[in-house]
């Protein structure tokens with residue numbers, strides 16, 4: 001049983017919040033990368049997206065965040081269709097996204113990076129800054145420092161903090177622990193749990209698949225742009241096929 005399963009045992013099934021159905025998308029005309037992906041994130045969940053390099057994990061979150069056009073299929077947020085809305089519109093509807101790479105402005109200070117996250121609602125600065133610094137006290141201490149001068153783990157806090165400035169109901173994280181030392185990776189997983197406990201539902205793409213499935217309510221294994229396996233974190237962690245095909249090879253050596 002995962003940490004989350006233990007907590008959720010006996011509770012009613014939560015409402016679907018973000019639903020992607022049969023999504024087809026790609027970068028180059030007539031070359032589809034996603035070939036009919038499904039993903040459901042229910043209210044309060046952490047959902048893991050794992051799979052080999054090039055499987056389409058980043059493409060899936062980018063598509064759900066409106067950065068790549070949906071060629072067919074649909075995406076909805078609660079009961080509202082959001083297929084092919086722009087990222088800007090999605091942010092104003094409570095969807096946050098932290099990209100896999102280049103997710104801070106290195107020449108700007110920590111504070112300026114967080115301000116960029118709140119450009120749609122500048123009046124809420126005090127309240128949101130306090131919230132984000134409650135989660136990541138270091139960001140308050142380093143508020144005047146340039147983001148480019150921070151360590152990888154600290155930069156990841158800035159990136160997550162920036163997405164949290166808009167008080168999202170859904171946060172999509174693309175490989176937040178990539179390139180971090182095991183100690184920092186563990187901190188990020190703890191922070192993700194804390195963000196989730198504060199009421200934010202989370203889709204998390206991860207290369208550290210085992211650790212991610214331990215904190216996830218459910219997981220999706222993508223392979224070649226398709227759903228290969230789906231289940232609770234615990235089911236996937238113990239599925240011999242998933243272990244053989246994905247968990248073994250995904251245990252990257254740092």
Ligand SMILES: Nc1ncnc2c1ncn2[C@@H]1O[C@H](COP(=O)(O)OP(=O)(O)OP(=O)(O)O)[C@@H](O)[C@H]1O
Pocket residue numbers: 027028033051052053054055056057058059060100
């Ligand atoms: N900007 C792009 N233009 C064209 N093709 C792209 C682009 N980005 C990704 N692709 C292709 O889409 C496929 C899926 O890439 P994607 O980045 O979604 O994989 P991923 O599962 O996130 O992999 P990783 O674990 O390496 O991050 C790959 O074949 C990749 O070459």
Ligand SMILES: [Mg+2]
Pocket residue numbers: 057058059100174175
């Ligand atoms: Mg990726």
